[in-house]
Amino acid sequence: MSAQEIIKKTFAPAALAGKVYAREYGSTQIPLPVGNVLALELTHKEDVEKQPDMTQMGGGTYAELRRVSDMELNMTLADLSVLNLARACQGTFSGVDAGAVTDEPFKVTRGGLCPTLHLGPSKVTVKKKTGSPTNATVTDEEHLNVNKGALVTLAHPNATTVTVRIGASVATATTLTASGNYTVTPAGVQIDAAAPDVTNGSTLYVSYTYQASGPQVPAAGNYEVRPAGIFILPNATGLADDDEILVDYEFADYAIIEALTAKPKELELIFEGLNEADSGKPVVVNIWRASQGVASSLALLQEKGFINMKVTGSIMQDPTKTGEGISKCYRWRKV
Numbered sequence: 001m002s003a004q005e006i007i008k009k010t011f012a013p014a015a016l017a018g019k020v021y022a023r024e025y026g027s028t029q030i031p032l033p034v035g036n037v038l039a040l041e042l043t044h045k046e047d048v049e050k051q052p053d054m055t056q057m058g059g060g061t062y063a064e065l066r067r068v069s070d071m072e073l074n075m076t077l078a079d080l081s082v083l084n085l086a087r088a089c090q091g092t093f094s095g096v097d098a099g100a101v102t103d104e105p106f107k108v109t110r111g112g113l114c115p116t117l118h119l120g121p122s123k124v125t126v127k128k129k130t131g132s133p134t135n136a137t138v139t140d141e142e143h144l145n146v147n148k149g150a151l152v153t154l155a156h157p158n159a160t161t162v163t164v165r166i167g168a169s170v171a172t173a174t175t176l177t178a179s180g181n182y183t184v185t186p187a188g189v190q191i192d193a194a195a196p197d198v199t200n201g202s203t204l205y206v207s208y209t210y211q212a213s214g215p216q217v218p219a220a221g222n223y224e225v226r227p228a229g230i231f232i233l234p235n236a237t238g239l240a241d242d243d244e245i246l247v248d249y250e251f252a253d254y255a256i257i258e259a260l261t262a263k264p265k266e267l268e269l270i271f272e273g274l275n276e277a278d279s280g281k282p283v284v285v286n287i288w289r290a291s292q293g294v295a296s297s298l299a300l301l302q303e304k305g306f307i308n309m310k311v312t313g314s315i316m317q318d319p320t321k322t323g324e325g326i327s328k329c330y331r332w333r334k335v
Contacts (some may be wrong), residue, residue, distance in 0.1 A: 001335075006334075006335060011278075012278065013277040013278060014275055014277055014278070014283075015275065015276045015277040016273040016274065016275055016276070016283060017273065017274055017276055018271060018272050018273035018274055018283070019033055019034075019037075019271075019272045020033070020034040020037045020040060020075070020269060020270070020271055020272075021033055021034065021269065021270040021272065022034050022267045022268070022269050022270075023267065023268055024265060024266065024267060024268075025266035025267055025268050025288075025289050025290075025318075026266075027268075031268065031269075031270055032083075034075075034077065034079070034084065035077060035078065035079025035081055035084065036077075036078035036079050037075055037076065037077060037078070038076040038077070038078050038308060039074070039075065039076040040073075040074070040075050040076075040271060041073070041074040041075075042071065042072070042073060042074075042287075042315070042330070043071070043072045043073075043074065044068055044070070044071050044072075045068070045069050045070040045071075045072070046066050046067060046068050046069055047066070047067050047069045048064065048065070048066050049064070049065040049066075050063075050064050050065075051063040051064070051065075070314065071314065071315035071329060072312060072313065072314055072315065073269070073287065073290050073292075073312065073313045073314070073315055074310070074311075074312050075310070075311050075312075076308050076309070076310050077308065077309045077310075077311065078306065078308055080307065080309055082255045082257060084309065085257050085298075085309075086257050086262075087265050087267075087292055087311070088292070088294065088295040088298065088309055088311050089257070089259040089260065089294060089295060089298065090259070090260050090261070090262050090263065090264055090265075090294050091257045091258050091259045091260065091261055091262060092257075092258050092261045092262050093255055093256060093257045093258070094255070094256050095253065095254075095255050095256075096118065096119075096251075096253065096254050096255070096256060097253055098250070098251060098252050098253045099118070099250070099251060100248070100249070100250045100251070101116070101117065101118060101121075101247070101248065101249055101250075101251070102157070102248050103127075103246040103247075103248065104116060104117060104246065104247045104248075104249075105129075105244065105245070105246055105247075106230070106244070106245050106246075106247060107242060107243070107244055107245075108232055108236075108239050108240065108241060108242065108243040108244070108245060109232065109241055109242075110232050110233065110234050110235070110236050110239065110240070110241055111232065111233070111234035112231075112232055113226070113228060113229050113230070113231050113232075114229045114230040114231075114232065114245075114247065115228050115229040116228070116229040116230065116247065116249065116251075118249075118251040118254070119227065119228075119251060119252075119254045120227050120251055120252055120254065121225055121229065121230070121247075121249035121250070121251055122225070122249060122250050122251065122252070123248075123249060123250045124219070124225050124230065124247065124248070124249045125216060125247070125248040125249070126216065126217040126219070126222070126223060126230065126245050126246075126247050127215070127216050127217065127245060127246045127247075127248070128215055128216075128217055128238075128239075128243060128244075128245055128246075129243075129244035129245065129246060135209050135210065135211060136156075136209070136210060136211075137207070137208070137209050137210075138154075138155065138156065138159075138206070138207060138208055138209075138210070139207045140165070140170050140173075140205040140206070140207055141154065141155060141205065141206045141207070141208075142170070142203065142204075142205055143203070143204045143205075143206065144203050145201050145202075145203075146191060146198070146201070146202045146203070146204050147191070147198075147200040147201065147202075148191055148192070148193055148194065148195050148198055148199075148200060149191060149192070149193035150191050151185070151187060151188060151189070151190050151191070152182075152188045152189040152190075152191065152204060152206065153187055153188040154187070154188040154189070154206060154208065154210075156208075156210035157186055157187055157188075157210070158186050158210060158211065159184065159188070159206075159208035159209065159210050160208065160209045160210070161208060161209040162184045162189065162206065162207070162208045163175065163206070163207045163208070164176040164178070164181075164182060164189060164204055164205070164206050165204070165205040165206075165207075166197070166198065166202055166203070166204055166205075167203065167205070168203065169203075170205055173203075173205050176197055176198070176204070177197065180192060180194075180195065180196055180197075181195040181196065181197050181198055182195065182198075188206075189204070189206060217238045217239060217245065218238065221233065221235075221236065221237045221238065222236040222237060222238045222239050223236065223239070230247060260294075264291055264292060264293060264294070265291070265292055266289060266290065266291050266292075266316075267289075267290050267291075267292055267313070268286075268287065268288060268289060268290075269286075269287040269290060270284065270285070270286055270287075271283075271284065271285040271287070272284055273285070275334075281334070281335040282333075282334070282335055283332065283333070283334045283335075284332075284333045284334075285330060285331070285332050285333075286330060286331050286333075287315060287329075287330045288318035288320075288321055288327075288328065288329065288330060289315070289316045289317065289318040289329075290313045290314065290315050290316065291313050291314050291316060292311055292312075292313040293311065293312050293313050293314070295309055295310065295311050296310065296312075297310075315329050315330060316329075317329060
């Protein structure tokens with residue numbers, strides 16, 4: 001079918017399905033899929049001025065002036081992806097790599113949640129503090145094959161009152177002077193790269209003091225691990241209100257979205273549609289410049305069904321589109 005035949009065709013029922021792609025307005029990056037879009041609508045508002053006909057009885061309209069005052073874009077998104085959520089709440093986002101936490105402190109209230117710093121704790125250990133912090137000592141912790149510039153990681157972090165001895169055995173080892181040879185860090189003992197009294201392959205014996213926590217609290221009968229943290233059971237047998245605990249755990253990769261920390265985004269959108277009512281013929285709509293507004297609501301809980309996100313925006317003129325008959329707002333292409 002020729003282009004002229006397409007233009008003249010009157011049979012054109014429409015039932016469209018398709019994909020929406022977006023990129024920031026003015027960007028040279030390729031547009032990325034938005035996901036499953038349940039509804040996509042363009043709306044126009046116009047101001048109408050009417051001049052009454054006063055030349056005869058009965059009234060009527062003598063002249064009329066119409067001007068488009070606003071164009072809007074309305075979308076219902078099914079995919080609450082990080083990017084879609086950030087755009088909808090004018091937010092910024094970042095990723096947090098998997099890791100582990102040691103001794104995150106909490107004060108217990110039975111029947112309450114201890115919200116962990118990181119999402120989805122796993123391999124959780126809960127330890128009780130024995131009232132005010134108590135100190136424990138380690139004597140002659142052995143570290144073999146230590147080289148210049150090495151970090152000697154101690155069994156307990158944040159050591160104080162550190163003494164280092166060097167020698168072939170614990171019986172014959174002599175005290176290693178700190179000055180010029182090592183410094184104490186939260187993780188352990190950092191050997192200087194040019195330590196004059198340390199030879200590569202040395203054996204060190206480290207004595208130190210560290211803050212000790214109380215006994216480990218079993219999970220059964222005391223707490224549950226939940227996505228947001230550690231829930232203390234109302235009738236916990238091994239924990240009392242105001243007990244101080246330390247929590248060790250691991251966490252997986254996750255994303256953070258901080259709402260209302262960015263200005264609204266201007267987007268260029270492409271709708272890539274297929275007309276199910278006309279043999280799947282393609283329909284492509286380019287929306288050159290649209291400002292996406294903040295979502296009026298974001299459902300977190302609802303009684304049933306899938307959660308969707310409705311977003312709106314204004315369609316604005318794109319000054320880069322020039323030429324006679326060229327739209328600065330949007331264009332359709334169809335077969």
